[in-house]
Amino acid sequence: MRNAAEAGTGVQSVDRALSILEVLARTGEGGVTEIAAELGVHKSTAFRLVATLESHRLVEQTGDRGRYRLGVGILRLAGATTARLDLVQEARPICRQLAADTGETVNVAVLSDGSALYLDQVAGSSALQPHNWVGQHIPLHATSNGKVLLSGLADHELDAALGTLSTYTEHTITRRAKLRDELARVRDQGYALAVDELEVGLTAVAAPVRNAHGDVVASMSVSGPSFRLGAERLDHVVALTVSSAAEVSHRLGWGHR
Amino acid sequence: MRNAAEAGTGVQSVDRALSILEVLARTGEGGVTEIAAELGVHKSTAFRLVATLESHRLVEQTGDRGRYRLGVGILRLAGATTARLDLVQEARPICRQLAADTGETVNVAVLSDGSALYLDQVAGSSALQPHNWVGQHIPLHATSNGKVLLSGLADHELDAALGTLSTYTEHTITRRAKLRDELARVRDQGYALAVDELEVGLTAVAAPVRNAHGDVVASMSVSGPSFRLGAERLDHVVALTVSSAAEVSHRLGWGHR
DNA sequence: GCCCATTGTTGCGCTTGACGAAACGAAGTC
DNA sequence: GACTTCGTTTCGTCAAGCGCAACAATGGGC
Known part of the structure; x- marks a missing residue:
């Protein structure tokens, strides 16, 4: 072969x-x-x-x-790779703070070859460290990071980026029309959620990181067990995530008049 | 070069x-x-x-x-590497060797919700053995592992992690100022000691395990009865512990440049 | 604007260095 | 204990990779 x-x-x-x-x-x-x-x-x-x-x-x-x-x-090479990426450099202290504030795991992902490539991860203070996702390719339609990254694409790019929408749980979005609606909502509200969509019991919140041109260049997420991220706490986590991502965007030159 | x-x-x-x-x-x-x-x-x-x-x-x-x-x-390659390469798995053979070299019990601990969580333990060859601590939550300020884990935190994180400093023996450090000094020393010398601080007659040595970014992600310790870990033997044990922890750190990607 | 310095890139012969076959030693299996 | 299968080593052969030199593209200095 x-x-x-x-x-x-x-x-x-x-x-x-x-x-x-x-x-x-x-x-x-x-x-x-x-x-x-x-x-x-x-x-x-x-x-x-x-x-x-x-x-x-x-x-x-x-x-x-x-x-x-x-x-x-x-x-060692990977360490040198991420150390060089200014995105990771800029984002790291903010990720740390976000992880400390929420107690959950924080990830930074970019779009690469039709899937989400995780660039960095800061573990939360809570016990069970999820396995390290850095370097993994993760499906786009079933994760909060993926939705955010997709929401930054134009329609024709979206078609190219999406393959078949695999089913992971019964909550996974598998119909394109529904996904488009979801992406519109993400664009509108400025963040994405994924509850039990990739894995039952896993909840994640993600917000876009933009460059000086306003393009979505990355996504920052907070994820943890669904029982720790219930409705009342979720609002707070969403607000923290959105403002952290905005802070990174600012450092990358976004929003400077 | x-x-x-x-x-x-x-x-x-x-x-x-x-x-x-x-x-x-x-x-x-x-x-x-x-x-x-x-x-x-x-x-x-x-x-x-x-x-x-x-x-x-x-x-x-x-x-x-x-x-x-x-x-x-x-x-991407790094993702495939770390997927299989979690802390316990990498540390285990080195813990074994360290336990064999020192004849004492070796533990690996991480920070979790304001206390040290013991992930793994390898019993030493000596007859007198401490009970199994795996899965236990242990106070941070009275153990060598706890000190190492605390030494990796920033000041504001430190405040959040520490509650009241309970007294276990007359050697337990209970004043915050004194603990800060101790942590500075730990950072400086690269290892921590705890002699009779949690329990009279119990001595422990711990050294930090770092990830690719240099963060302290875990602590590795050797502990045993104080009468077996006297001044002259302690130096040797400290050196072994530090180099073992450094070896694990290397396996996790630490130590480039 | 022109020229020059320096960069990355591409054919091309020559030879070195990488290849495959086969032998070897060690470990497990029946 | 013979057989199988693995990783490792040796060695002669030949093609694959090397250095050379010419080419193209870019930037800076005058």
Whole structure:
């Protein structure tokens, strides 16, 4: 199966090495033989590539039986990536404050390749830390962040961005017409909600972050268990989220006459 | 400069490509010529490698003047890495080693709703063992773990996290001013001690675990009866604890640049 | 406006470095 | 204990990646 080899042009061995990273990202872990089969190369070739990746700590062995998985070098590179993004830089202190004020987890996401890419996360003070979403691609129609990001698109862009609207729970919006109505409401009220739409028991609030031109460049969300985000508390959280997102927007140059 | 030289062995072109990622992580962004000079290769070589990296979205152009920086592909890989890589799982083998080296009990704790929540515990080899604390909420001001976790907070967060400082023994720190001094010392020296502060005869050493952003996300401690953790042995245990916590931090992506 | 300096980008031969086959050692399985 | 299957190593061959040099595009200085 010729999968990620679409990047046909380029330096062959580098291309293959990077494909290995993608394979490991997809499968979690794998042995040399398995990887070699996936790429369609000899196992000695795969071994040499993996060894090179390992010397840079981008992959590591899982102790038992010499299987490989992605390593800490990736995280270090990711840290450098987000550290450079001025969006994350500007947003971080405000996210911290928002997380402290609400006690819930705060996320920042942007639109990337038809799904929401989470750039940063600040854990709330509450116990159960949700797993880290950073770097994950999340469906757009079933999350508050996704709705906010979609609400910033023009109609024709919207069609391009949306694939099929998968069902996650019985509250997931799966009809396009209904989604359009929802997006209009989001645009109107300046924030989005998602209650039990991606996962039962999970509630999230998101508000848009705008650049100097007024475009929606990112979305900031607060999410937590639905029982902690009931009706009365939700209003307060919404207000905090909207003003935090507006503050970040200001720092990015929005609203300066 | 500790770049490609140490990773001498391996597939040359892959080695160089990965070095480019490291260079960009360090410098933020750079042109082809600049990168080529850094690696000691011809510009055209650097260009081809960068182009290959770009086709996998690990680097991207900054629009203006064709300079390059790390791309979102890195974040996607990082997402796959952290998805499987939670704190307890990463810390466990290192906790085991630390418990074996010291013969004492090792704990991992995080901050949760104004107290320390113990996530994991590895019993030491010694016969005399403390009860299992996992899942327990423990006061912050009277434990080494608590001090470490508090030391990572800003001043206003500190006020919110601390209630009244209960007295457990005559060594318990109960005055806020004194606690602040203690926390400053903890921040400074990179570890915390608690001798007879929660319980007479109980000594503990704790060191911070940091994430990629440098935030204190957890605390790792070694604890045992005070008579086994006397002055001379304490230094050794402190050193082991600090380096173990640092190792976990590294696995979570801390320590770039 | 023009020129020059410097950048990223692209063909092109030469040779080095990466490839695949096969042998090896270790671990598990029946 | 033989068999299987894995990761790892060695080695000769050849194509893939390299450096060179020419090209294009941009910006700054005069």
